[in-house]
Amino acid sequence: MTDNTFHSGFVALVGAPNAGKSTLMNHILGVKVAITTSKPxxxxxxxxxxxxxxxxxQIAFVDTPGLHRSKKRLNKALVQTALDAMQDVDAIAYVVDVAALANASExxxxxxxxxxxxxxxxxxxxSAPVFLVLNKVDAVREREKILPxxxxFAKLREFIAMVPVSAKDGTQVDALVRDILGALPDQGMIFPPDMLTDQAERFIAAEFVRxxxxxxxxKEIPYSVAIEVDRFHDSPNGDVLEVSAVIHVERDSQKGIIIGNKGAKLKTIGINARKEMERFFGRKVFLETFVRVESEWSxxxxxxxxxGYKS
Ligand SMILES: Nc1nc2c(ncn2[C@@H]2O[C@H](COP(=O)(O)OP(=O)(O)OP(=O)(O)O)[C@@H](O)[C@H]2O)c(=O)[nH]1
Ligand SMILES: [Mg+2]
Structure with a gap:
């Protein structure tokens, strides 16, 4: 940024699954708004x-599902969501896992x-300008492989800038934010300054369970679950947030795996999800979980x- 005017706009984070789009957004926001895992x-x-x-x-980031090819209905819905989100933004950050590329065999x-x-x-x-974000530089074994x-990429399309970053340790993330701001329109705030997201609290709670x-x-289980939060309210005396989540799976066998031996796995899932919720909502949470089979929902x-998935 070279001027003193206020810049703002919408920036879509796009890329292949697992590139680190959500991790990057969370790092910039300083809060986990989008869930992240090592799975695509x-x-x-x-x-x-x-x-x-x-x-x-002000940058209004729009995190999106990873773009990929698939014949499955859920996957097609995810890709359509990403394609739609790429329209009507002021800039795009195309996130690439540069470590995967640099470390891979031929x-x-x-x-x-x-x-x-x-x-x-x-x-x-x-038509929006595209930033190429080469993410995961911390995991690149031979740094000299980044430049080639x-x-x-430069031969494949035009990029307004190419920025190697690490969403994990924060390397060059501030520089990326500055570059993006510089490309956004010279205009005032779009959202109130204290606004973080427009996601409903119920949705965020469901995402932590997922x-x-x-x-x-x-295997297929991560892709066979959908979560519905059917209860989300403060306890009568107001000191606990009561959340009840239904975990939908596609088959009886999956239900058994999620519940685990004597309910052990579901218990761990519940404890971990509750901790994430307590961090995010800033108060004590009481979480109940139920597993139901909804045959072939995906x-x-x-x-x-x-x-809540487009189809
Ligand atoms: N080493 C390293 N790992 C990273 C970095 N950024 C993200 N990851 C890891 O990459 C994995 C995928 O991260 P996500 O943020 O969920 O990726 P995504 O692009 O949002 O993936 P989808 O939502 O599936 O499209 C997680 O295990 C992250 O911890 C990074 O800069 N360095
Ligand atoms: Mg993501």
């Missing part, structure tokens, strides 16, 4: 995160290039809509 397709909705720097500017690189080609294809239809990767399930399960348009 963690984010399923458009998630607003507002970052305001007094007298300088064979692995081929697959990663194909993944990025899906994102680059989606970017063909946008940047040169390769995060812990994604972390503690494997292929059913009505269920997808009910759980």
């Amino acid at each position: 397709q963690t984010t399923r909705n458009r998630i607003l995160g507002v970052h305001t720097i007094e007298n300088v500017g 064979e692995g690189q081929e697959r990663l290039r194909e993944q990025e080609a899906v994102v680059l294809h989606a970017l063909e239809n946008v 990767i940047m040169e390769e 995060q812990e399930i994604m972390k503690l399960t494997s 292929e059913n348009p009505r269920s997808l809509n009910r759980f």
